[in-house]
Amino acid sequence: MAKILIIGCGDIGGELAVQLADEGHDVTGLKRDPSASLSAVNYIKADVTNQQQIEGLNLDYDQVVYIISPSERYLDAYKAVFELGVTNVLTAFKKSCPSAAFTFVSSTRVYGQCEGEWVNEDSPTEPADERGKILLAAEKCFLGFNGSTTVIRFSGIYGRSAYLINKLKAGDGVQKEPAYYTNRIHRDDCVVALVFLINKRARGEKLKTTYLATDDDPATSWNIANYLTQKLGLPKPMPWF
Numbered sequence: 001m002a003k004i005l006i007i008g009c010g011d012i013g014g015e016l017a018v019q020l021a022d023e024g025h026d027v028t029g030l031k032r033d034p035s036a037s038l039s040a041v042n043y044i045k046a047d048v049t050n051q052q053q054i055e056g057l058n059l060d061y062d063q064v065v066y067i068i069s070p071s072e073r074y075l076d077a078y079k080a081v082f083e084l085g086v087t088n089v090l091t092a093f094k095k096s097c098p099s100a101a102f103t104f105v106s107s108t109r110v111y112g113q114c115e116g117e118w119v120n121e122d123s124p125t126e127p128a129d130e131r132g133k134i135l136l137a138a139e140k141c142f143l144g145f146n147g148s149t150t151v152i153r154f155s156g157i158y159g160r161s162a163y164l165i166n167k168l169k170a171g172d173g174v175q176k177e178p179a180y181y182t183n184r185i186h187r188d189d190c191v192v193a194l195v196f197l198i199n200k201r202a203r204g205e206k207l208k209t210t211y212l213a214t215d216d217d218p219a220t221s222w223n224i225a226n227y228l229t230q231k232l233g234l235p236k237p238m239p240w241f
Contacts, residue, residue, distance in 0.1 A: 001024045002025050002198070003060070003063075004020055004061060005059075005063070005100075006028070006064075006065045009041075011045070012105075015187075019236060027041050028044060029041050044057065048085030053094045054091075059096040059097040060096075063201060063202070066102060067105040067194075068085065090145055098142070103152065103197060104196075106135050107135055107155075111123060112124075112127045116181055118149060149211060150208070151210045153213065154185055155215070156183060158185070160187050164224075168229055170232055172238075174222055175221040175222065182220070185213055189213070193211075
């Protein structure tokens, strides 16, 4: 069993903390507001963007999972989490616990391919948008920490809200031509993937530096919309071009 710190215990991180604790790991969760505590998980209150708070922690962990989502879509929110927050955390661990093995939860946003290409862990990462560039820079910071980092890139996560279903209920149009492929992964599968990798590391098994986690069958937005409307008894989607 391992002593694990999960930095960011939202929907996925919170469930991950519970499952790891249920398996017998010594799990601590770091949150800005740990008031809604989860059973069998110890919580500490801290903000990764606050250098003094992070440096004041007692850092003694075998594994650390960094799984924070920006609170807003603005670039400043991305930079706070993936630039300032990453710098503060890695600086503190470099001083107090340099042997910790990190798992950094990233995104397929780091890929720049946009013409239906297949991508895998070895595909070039040349993001066109600024958020992807910020994420890729954060990956490099973690990978350069101590040689024991694993990056896991999730594709579009579903199962946390009814965002797409609500759009279809509202009659919003869906792109049909040209075909727009979308890669997705259910939030429960995200948790399973993380538990799998953390347990492998806890057993002393060697991990790769980078993993892609996604459903195994890319589908177009049009096909997904038709599937959902049929299952839910909604009017067929309207195509937009």
